[in-house]
Amino acid sequence: MGIPLRQALLVAIPLVVMFSILQAAFAQEAGKVIINRVEVWGLFYKGMVIAFTIGAIVMGVIAYVVFRFRESNPKNASRTSMEGRH
Amino acid sequence: MVLEVKKPRPMWEILFSTHHTDVGLLYIILSLVALMIGGALAIAIRTELFLPGNQGIIPDPNTFHRIMTTHGTNMLFLWLLPFASGMGNYLIPIMVRYKDMAWPKLNAVAFWMTPMGMALVWLGMADFTWYATPPYSILRAPGPAAEMWIFGIKILGIASILGAINFIVTILKMKHPDLPLMKTSLFVWATLMTSIMILVAIPTFAAALIMLFTDRLGVSGFFNPAMGGDPIAYQHLFWFTFHPEVYIFAIPAIGMAYELIPKFSRKPIFSYQSGVAAFIVLAIVGFTSWAHHMYATGMNFTEKTVFMVGTLSAVPASAMHVFNWIATMWGGRIKFATPMSFVVGGLVLFFYAGAGGVVNAQMPLDFLTHDSYWVVGHFHLFVMGLITFAFLGFLHYMFPFITGRMYNEKAGMVTFWLLFVGVSMIFLTQHVLGLYGQPRRVFDYIAVEPLIIMNQISTVGAWITAAGSALLIGNLIGSSIKGKPADMVDPFQIGQVYYDQTRKEPHH
Amino acid sequence: MGHSTVEWVYVGVVVALLIYIGASAWDVERFLDHPPKDAKVVKVTGQQWFWTFEHEDGKKELGELHLVKGVPYVFEITSRDVNHSFNIPDLTVLMDAVPGRINHMWVMPDASGEYLIQCREYCGFSHYQMRAKLFVEEAIPVSGETEVSNIPVSVQEAKPVIANN
Amino acid sequence: MTSPGRMMRGLIICGVTLAVGAAFIVLNFDAMFSLPPPVARLAATAPPPPPPAAAGVTTITILAGAATQGNPDYDPDDAQVPIGNKVVWVNADTAPHTATSGTGPEDASSGSLFDTSIINGGDKSAEIELKDVKVGDVIPYYCFVHPYMVSQLTIVEAGAAGSTNQSPIEAAITIPPGASIQGNKPYDPAEFEIKKGNTFLVINTDTAPHTVTSGTGSDDPNSGTAFDTGIMMEGDRIEVSTVNLNVGDYDYYCVVHPYMKGKFKVTE
Structure with missing residues (x-):
C-alpha cells in the first residue's frame, strides 16, 4: 500500500476532473429550451441523495464512536495508554 | 493551588490592567453580555414570527429591521470575535511560554475599542441589515443610526486588526526559542491562521466603509447609481472581506475543539500535521470563494463557475478536521463532561452546516436558496451550531482556570441538551422553510399553512434555546459566587494534566 | 500516530x-x-415596494404579469431606486434588480395557474409585502391562425407546484 | 479564587452600564432614526418644485436618472397637449437635457417646430408656443444631448385634459421630490383648510408613486372610505372634491409609504 497509492490518487483526481468537464462541455450546446424548475429541483434532489447517504454514514460513525468508546461502557474498563501520566 | 495568591486586587486595577489574563477576562465578559442581549433580540424576532400578522411584540417594520440588523452585527462582531480573542489572550502567552502578549498596552487598547464600537452600534440601531448594501444604505437608510453603525464597525475592524498583529508577533516572535512551532498546540495554529486572515481581509471592508460614508454625504458616488457608481462594486468589497471573515469566526472554534477532544478522549490527536495542513489550506482557499454570495446579481456563467470551484475547494479542509476529530475519539475512553458534550454536539451541527453549504455552492441551486430561510438556517448552523457550541464548551473547560471554582456539572449538561435540541429545531426546520420560498429578513410571511407550522417549530426551538441560555448564565454566575473550589491539577478527573503552567506562574 | x-x-x-x-x-x-433565441422580452422594473412589467408590444402591467404557457420569456430586470430581487419561487426564477443595470433571466412557464412573485433582496419598509401575481395562461390558438390570444384560465383548475398562495 | 464580593461588584458594573445604554436607546429610539441620508436631501433640494402651471400650460418632467440609457426619460411619455396650450419642460435630473422637435439629430427638420435649448439640472424651460398645429397631430421630440431619449406630444381638443368638475380649486397639495424617503417632508403644505364643497388638487412631483388616502394608516378600519386618490405616478394631478365630506379634521396618508401623513380641516 504505502507510497504508490498516494501517487495513484494524485493522478486519479485530475483525470476525474478532466473527464467530467470534457464530457459535459461536448454535450449538446446551451440555448436549448428546458424547464427551469424541473432541472433545478432534479439537481437538488440528486444533491440531497448524496448528502443524506454521507450524512447517514458520518452520523452512524459518530454514534458508534460515542457509544462504544464512552467512559461508562464496560468494554472500556481498562485505561488507555495515555492515561496516568501526570 | 489557589490561583489568587496575593490579596484580591481592586476592581479598577483589573479594568485598567494590561495583563493578558485580565484583558482576556474583560473580552470574555463583554462577549457573554453581547451574547445575552443579542440573543434577546433573536427571541423577540422569533416570537414575532410565531404567527403571521403583527403580534405587537415588534410594533412596526422599521423597528423589526433595526432589531434584525443589530442582532446580526452584535452576534458577529461583539460575541464571536471578542470571545475568540478573549480565549486567545488567556492561552496564547501560556502556550508559547511567554510572560504576556507582545504588546500588552496595544492589547488593552484593542479591547477598549470594542465597547466603544458596541455603544455606537447599539445606541443607533441602524436598519440596513449587517450587509449595509447600497443603494439602500446610501439613499434611504435614515438617521444618525446609519452613520453610527458605520463608525462603530470601523472601530471594531481596527480593533480586530490590532489584536491580530499582536497575536502574530506573540506567536512567531515571542515564542520560547526551544519550542518549535510544529510542537505548539493546534489552538496556537488556529489563532495564528485567524490573525493572518484578519490582516488580509479586514482592510478591504475598512475602505468600503469610508466609501459608503462619503456616498451618504453625497460628496462621492462610488456605489450611488444616480452618480454613476455601481452597487455591485460594494458587494465585491464586502464579500471579499466577509467570506474569509466567516472562516475567521470558525477557525478559533475549531482550534478550541482540538484542545478539548484529545483531552476528554484521553488519547492524543489522530494527526497533528493534518490539522495544521487543514488550517493553512483553509486560510488560503478561504479567499477564493467570496462571490458565491453574489450569484444572483447577474454574474455571467464563467464567473459563477470560477467561484463555485473556489467554494468547493474549501470543503476538503473542513472535512479533514471532522475526520481528525472522529479518528481522535476512536479507541479513546471518552468522558462526556459538559465541555466534551458541547464540542461533539458542535461537531454534529458542523457536519449539517457543511452539507448545506455544498448545496448552496452549486450555481443552479442558488435560484432556490438565495436570500431565503435556507441560508438563515445554514449560517446559523455554523455560528450557533459549531462556533457557539465550541465556545461554550471551552468556556466550561476554562471555568476552573479563570475562577478557581467548579461549575455545576448537572446544570451544564442540561444546558447542553436544551441548546442542542433548541438549535436543531430552529435551524434544521428553517432549511425547509427556505425551500418553501420564505425570503430572509421579513417582518411577516404569507399566511399559508406549511409556512406557519415551520415558523412555529422554529420559534418553539428558540424558546428552548432561550431557556438553555438562561440556565447557562445562571450556572456561570452562581458557580462563580459559590461553586466548590476546583482541583487545579485535574479538575475534570480525566487523568491528564490541566494547564500545568498555572502552578508555576499563578496569576489573578 | x-x-x-x-x-x-x-x-x-x-x-x-x-x-x-x-x-x-x-x-x-x-x-x-x-436564454433561447426566440424568447419574448418582458421588462421588469422593481421600485420601492411594487413591481411593474412591460411587454414587447408596449402593454404595461402593475402588480400583475400575464404570461402564456409554453412560450420562453426573457426578463430584463432593473430597479429604479434600491436593490430588489425578482423571484418566482415556483418557477425557480431569481435575479436581482439593481438600479443602473439590466439583468437577464429566462424561463418557459410549463404549467398554467396563478403564481407568487416576491422580492428576495432587503429593500426597506415594506420589503416583506413587495409581492405581485403571475398568471400563466393556456396558449389558445384563435380559429386556425397561429396567433395566440390570452384568455385567462380559471385559477382553481391549475394547482401551483409548491403550495403557497 | 473569585470571591462572591468581587463577582457582585463585577455584576453591578455590567448592570449599570447596560441600564444606562438601555435608557439612552429607549429615550432616543426614534431620534436616532429621523434624518434621511444627506445625499437624499441634496437631491431633494436640487430640483425646485415646479410652480403650479397656469391653466393653459402642460408640464412635462424630465426624470432624475433620465441620462442613464434604459431609464425612463420624459414623463408623461406621451403628453396630451390641449390645442392652444403652451408646453414647459421641468428638468428634475442632475444632468442637462433639451427638448427638440424631430426624431433625432439626423432628422433634417429637427428643431424646426420648437427647441428648448439646454435646460440645466433643476431648471425649467421657457414656455413653448406650438404654432400652426391641429388636433390629432403627433409631434416627436428628443433630447439633443442624449439622443436615445425620445418622446412625443399629441394635440387634443382644448379643454379635454385639465379640470373636469366645475367647483373652484381652492388649495393644492404637492408631494415634493424625495417625499418617499423617511424623514423628508411628505406633503406640502402639511396642513391646510378648505371650505366645504370646494376641491383640492394633489400633484405628485416625486419620482416615486404616492397616494392621498383618508385615515391614519393601513390598520385604520375606515381608511380610504372618505377619499382615496389611488396610485399617483410622477407628474399625475388629481382633484379631490370635498362636496360629500362633512366639516371637521381629516387625516390622510400614503398607502405606498405609510409613514407619510398629513391632515386638513374642512370649514363651513
Missing part, C-alpha cells in the same frame, strides 16, 4: 465527490444562463 493512508483515501473520496457535484451543477447551469 494513526495510519495516514485512511485519511488520504477519505480526502480522495471527498474531492472526487465534489468534482462530480461541481460538474453536474455546471452542466445544468449552462442551460439556465443562456
Whole structure:
C-alpha cells in the first residue's frame, strides 16, 4: 500500500476532473429550451441523495464512536495508554 | 493551588490592567453580555414570527429591521470575535511560554475599542441589515443610526486588526526559542491562521466603509447609481472581506475543539500535521470563494463557475478536521463532561452546516436558496451550531482556570441538551422553510399553512434555546459566587494534566 | 500516530465527490444562463415596494404579469431606486434588480395557474409585502391562425407546484 | 479564587452600564432614526418644485436618472397637449437635457417646430408656443444631448385634459421630490383648510408613486372610505372634491409609504 497509492490518487483526481468537464462541455450546446424548475429541483434532489447517504454514514460513525468508546461502557474498563501520566 | 495568591486586587486595577489574563477576562465578559442581549433580540424576532400578522411584540417594520440588523452585527462582531480573542489572550502567552502578549498596552487598547464600537452600534440601531448594501444604505437608510453603525464597525475592524498583529508577533516572535512551532498546540495554529486572515481581509471592508460614508454625504458616488457608481462594486468589497471573515469566526472554534477532544478522549490527536495542513489550506482557499454570495446579481456563467470551484475547494479542509476529530475519539475512553458534550454536539451541527453549504455552492441551486430561510438556517448552523457550541464548551473547560471554582456539572449538561435540541429545531426546520420560498429578513410571511407550522417549530426551538441560555448564565454566575473550589491539577478527573503552567506562574 | 493512508483515501473520496457535484451543477447551469433565441422580452422594473412589467408590444402591467404557457420569456430586470430581487419561487426564477443595470433571466412557464412573485433582496419598509401575481395562461390558438390570444384560465383548475398562495 | 464580593461588584458594573445604554436607546429610539441620508436631501433640494402651471400650460418632467440609457426619460411619455396650450419642460435630473422637435439629430427638420435649448439640472424651460398645429397631430421630440431619449406630444381638443368638475380649486397639495424617503417632508403644505364643497388638487412631483388616502394608516378600519386618490405616478394631478365630506379634521396618508401623513380641516 504505502507510497504508490498516494501517487495513484494524485493522478486519479485530475483525470476525474478532466473527464467530467470534457464530457459535459461536448454535450449538446446551451440555448436549448428546458424547464427551469424541473432541472433545478432534479439537481437538488440528486444533491440531497448524496448528502443524506454521507450524512447517514458520518452520523452512524459518530454514534458508534460515542457509544462504544464512552467512559461508562464496560468494554472500556481498562485505561488507555495515555492515561496516568501526570 | 489557589490561583489568587496575593490579596484580591481592586476592581479598577483589573479594568485598567494590561495583563493578558485580565484583558482576556474583560473580552470574555463583554462577549457573554453581547451574547445575552443579542440573543434577546433573536427571541423577540422569533416570537414575532410565531404567527403571521403583527403580534405587537415588534410594533412596526422599521423597528423589526433595526432589531434584525443589530442582532446580526452584535452576534458577529461583539460575541464571536471578542470571545475568540478573549480565549486567545488567556492561552496564547501560556502556550508559547511567554510572560504576556507582545504588546500588552496595544492589547488593552484593542479591547477598549470594542465597547466603544458596541455603544455606537447599539445606541443607533441602524436598519440596513449587517450587509449595509447600497443603494439602500446610501439613499434611504435614515438617521444618525446609519452613520453610527458605520463608525462603530470601523472601530471594531481596527480593533480586530490590532489584536491580530499582536497575536502574530506573540506567536512567531515571542515564542520560547526551544519550542518549535510544529510542537505548539493546534489552538496556537488556529489563532495564528485567524490573525493572518484578519490582516488580509479586514482592510478591504475598512475602505468600503469610508466609501459608503462619503456616498451618504453625497460628496462621492462610488456605489450611488444616480452618480454613476455601481452597487455591485460594494458587494465585491464586502464579500471579499466577509467570506474569509466567516472562516475567521470558525477557525478559533475549531482550534478550541482540538484542545478539548484529545483531552476528554484521553488519547492524543489522530494527526497533528493534518490539522495544521487543514488550517493553512483553509486560510488560503478561504479567499477564493467570496462571490458565491453574489450569484444572483447577474454574474455571467464563467464567473459563477470560477467561484463555485473556489467554494468547493474549501470543503476538503473542513472535512479533514471532522475526520481528525472522529479518528481522535476512536479507541479513546471518552468522558462526556459538559465541555466534551458541547464540542461533539458542535461537531454534529458542523457536519449539517457543511452539507448545506455544498448545496448552496452549486450555481443552479442558488435560484432556490438565495436570500431565503435556507441560508438563515445554514449560517446559523455554523455560528450557533459549531462556533457557539465550541465556545461554550471551552468556556466550561476554562471555568476552573479563570475562577478557581467548579461549575455545576448537572446544570451544564442540561444546558447542553436544551441548546442542542433548541438549535436543531430552529435551524434544521428553517432549511425547509427556505425551500418553501420564505425570503430572509421579513417582518411577516404569507399566511399559508406549511409556512406557519415551520415558523412555529422554529420559534418553539428558540424558546428552548432561550431557556438553555438562561440556565447557562445562571450556572456561570452562581458557580462563580459559590461553586466548590476546583482541583487545579485535574479538575475534570480525566487523568491528564490541566494547564500545568498555572502552578508555576499563578496569576489573578 | 494513526495510519495516514485512511485519511488520504477519505480526502480522495471527498474531492472526487465534489468534482462530480461541481460538474453536474455546471452542466445544468449552462442551460439556465443562456436564454433561447426566440424568447419574448418582458421588462421588469422593481421600485420601492411594487413591481411593474412591460411587454414587447408596449402593454404595461402593475402588480400583475400575464404570461402564456409554453412560450420562453426573457426578463430584463432593473430597479429604479434600491436593490430588489425578482423571484418566482415556483418557477425557480431569481435575479436581482439593481438600479443602473439590466439583468437577464429566462424561463418557459410549463404549467398554467396563478403564481407568487416576491422580492428576495432587503429593500426597506415594506420589503416583506413587495409581492405581485403571475398568471400563466393556456396558449389558445384563435380559429386556425397561429396567433395566440390570452384568455385567462380559471385559477382553481391549475394547482401551483409548491403550495403557497 | 473569585470571591462572591468581587463577582457582585463585577455584576453591578455590567448592570449599570447596560441600564444606562438601555435608557439612552429607549429615550432616543426614534431620534436616532429621523434624518434621511444627506445625499437624499441634496437631491431633494436640487430640483425646485415646479410652480403650479397656469391653466393653459402642460408640464412635462424630465426624470432624475433620465441620462442613464434604459431609464425612463420624459414623463408623461406621451403628453396630451390641449390645442392652444403652451408646453414647459421641468428638468428634475442632475444632468442637462433639451427638448427638440424631430426624431433625432439626423432628422433634417429637427428643431424646426420648437427647441428648448439646454435646460440645466433643476431648471425649467421657457414656455413653448406650438404654432400652426391641429388636433390629432403627433409631434416627436428628443433630447439633443442624449439622443436615445425620445418622446412625443399629441394635440387634443382644448379643454379635454385639465379640470373636469366645475367647483373652484381652492388649495393644492404637492408631494415634493424625495417625499418617499423617511424623514423628508411628505406633503406640502402639511396642513391646510378648505371650505366645504370646494376641491383640492394633489400633484405628485416625486419620482416615486404616492397616494392621498383618508385615515391614519393601513390598520385604520375606515381608511380610504372618505377619499382615496389611488396610485399617483410622477407628474399625475388629481382633484379631490370635498362636496360629500362633512366639516371637521381629516387625516390622510400614503398607502405606498405609510409613514407619510398629513391632515386638513374642512370649514363651513
